[in-house]
Amino acid sequence: ESGMTNHLSQLASIGQIAAGIAHEVRNPLTAVKGFLQLLQQDQKNEYLEIAHSELDNALKTLNNLLQVSKPDLEDEEFQTIYLSVELESIINLFQDKMYEITIQTDFQDTGAAIYGRKNQFKKAFFNLIKNAIEAIDGEGAITLKHYTKNNEVIVTIQDTGVGIPEEKLSLLGTPFFTTKDQGTGMGLAQVFSVIYQHGGMILVDSKKNQGTNFTIRLPQQQQKTQRGVRKLDVMFDDKY
Numbered sequence: 001e002s003g004m005t006n007h008l009s010q011l012a013s014i015g016q017i018a019a020g021i022a023h024e025v026r027n028p029l030t031a032v033k034g035f036l037q038l039l040q041q042d043q044k045n046e047y048l049e050i051a052h053s054e055l056d057n058a059l060k061t062l063n064n065l066l067q068v069s070k071p072d073l074e075d076e077e078f079q080t081i082y083l084s085v086e087l088e089s090i091i092n093l094f095q096d097k098m099y100e101i102t103i104q105t106d107f108q109d110t111g112a113a114i115y116g117r118k119n120q121f122k123k124a125f126f127n128l129i130k131n132a133i134e135a136i137d138g139e140g141a142i143t144l145k146h147y148t149k150n151n152e153v154i155v156t157i158q159d160t161g162v163g164i165p166e167e168k169l170s171l172l173g174t175p176f177f178t179t180k181d182q183g184t185g186m187g188l189a190q191v192f193s194v195i196y197q198h199g200g201m202i203l204v205d206s207k208k209n210q211g212t213n214f215t216i217r218l219p220q221q222q223q224k225t226q227r228g229v230r231k232l233d234v235m236f237d238d239k240y
């Protein structure tokens with residue numbers, strides 16, 4: 001677990017540096033884009049068009065990076081998130097597009113809740129399930145479970161996909177790390193960032209050609225009733 005903590009703080013500083021660079025580079029690029037636009041109005045030139053669309057690509061990458069490394073910029077309020085409900089709705093987004101992959105669920109405590117940023121949270125689990133689907137070539141299965149234990153909510157996402165070689169495990173979550181031709185390497189960076197931001201942790205267990213299991217542990221939302229007032233006792237790490 002201490003290895004995982006190191007990994008997370010390392011990612012936190014990578015994220016901070018990345019966010020800093022992204023921020024600094026975005027402004028001059030935006031200015032260049034503006035001037036290109038002015039030039040383009042005067043003369044129709046295919047080179048200008050190419051320069052324009054390449055700039056757009058660069059800006060898109062930077063915006064992605066900023067979103068991943070500084071999710072609190074989105075300023076989303078913390079709220080109660082019921083895991084079963086949200087996970088079901090995410091699964092439904094994929095369901096009609098899948099023929100050879102089955103998604104099984106095993107939700108032990110359907111009332112289990114955490115306190116967090118719902119859209120960020122949904123995006124993280126969307127990314128995890130998307131990766132699981134992409135890891136499966138042909139037929140396969142994904143099993144999604146959650147249960148509560150010692151004031152923690154534990155979610156596991158298991159797939160029967162290609163697996164991750166051991167030497168690559170430490171690279172997971174690093175922005176731009178991808179093994180896919182069309183990959184962005186932003187999915188897990190977003191996942192790690194959000195889980196960390198919610199005071200949780202993420203563990204990966206994988207065997208090549210057998211599959212991968214992601215375990216996410218998050219502080220459970222504690223609900224105490226006092227004289228009819230519901231008091232929320234929440235611990236989360238908001239410094240990232």
Ligand code: ADP
Pocket residue numbers: 127131132135159161162163164172173177178179180182183184185186187188189212
């Ligand atoms: P992308 O999906 O764009 O490649 P991600 O950050 O989502 O970026 O994932 C990074 C890399 O981690 C993937 O390219 C893949 O090599 C590996 N990976 C993530 N999830 C899984 C999984 N469930 N099974 C196998 N490999 C995975």
Ligand code: MG
Pocket residue numbers: 127130131187188
């Ligand atoms: Mg992905």
